[in-house]
Amino acid sequence: MHILGQRLRTLRLEKKMRQEDLAREIGISKSAIGMYERGEREPSLILLGEIADFFRVSADFLLGRSDRASFLSNLRRNSDPPGSDGNLKNFLTRKDLHWDQIPLAKKELRAVKELMEVVVRERSAHYEVNPDHIKKTDRRNKRD
Incomplete structure (x- = not known):
């Protein structure tokens, strides 16, 4: 399993999600998630961005170019997320x-x-x- 697959699987399990849960959430098939996790296939750049956004990590973290998983999470926490105005x-x-x-x-x-x-x-x-x-x-x- 390559780094993208390992990190995707780890993030998914940390959220206590099944492959089908993640697939439904980002709008792809369960088998695609399985192939990404096993390293048999790689997501498109657009999908990689959606996965990174969903897990609140950077694409660099997913690709193994950075070990800082919380970079994007901390960055977004300090910005104004939707609903921060109480709406x-x-x-x-x-x-x-x-x-x-x-x-x-x-x-x-x-x-x-x-x-x-x-x-x-x-x-x-x-x-x-x-x-x-x-x-x-x-x-x-x-x-x-």
């Missing part, structure tokens, strides 16, 4: 979300987003502005 909708666009160390697939993230949209719609119905309340508030402000 849950933006946060749910992140690709590294998990539930108790079990990664969430795109399909599962879509389900969470859809559920949140229902919750927000129902909740916002309770907070609709009452036009009578606005008029009363405006009258009070005019008196002052």
Whole structure:
């Protein structure tokens, strides 16, 4: 097994993912993941970048050109990741979300987003502005 395959397998197992989980997450086949891990095949440059992004490591780390796995992770931690402004909708666009160390697939993230949209719609119905309340508030402000 070459270095890319070893590191890919190690990163996948650290996240407690099966080959099919990773394949589904990045949109390729399980057999492709297996071939990458065994060194029988190499990912395209675009796919290598997607794998690096998913695991929050550099492509150089995956290729064995660097032993610093946490470089990209630390760099991104110091930048503003989606949702750092408190916006849950933006946060749910992140690709590294998990539930108790079990990664969430795109399909599962879509389900969470859809559920949140229902919750927000129902909740916002309770907070609709009452036009009578606005008029009363405006009258009070005019008196002052």
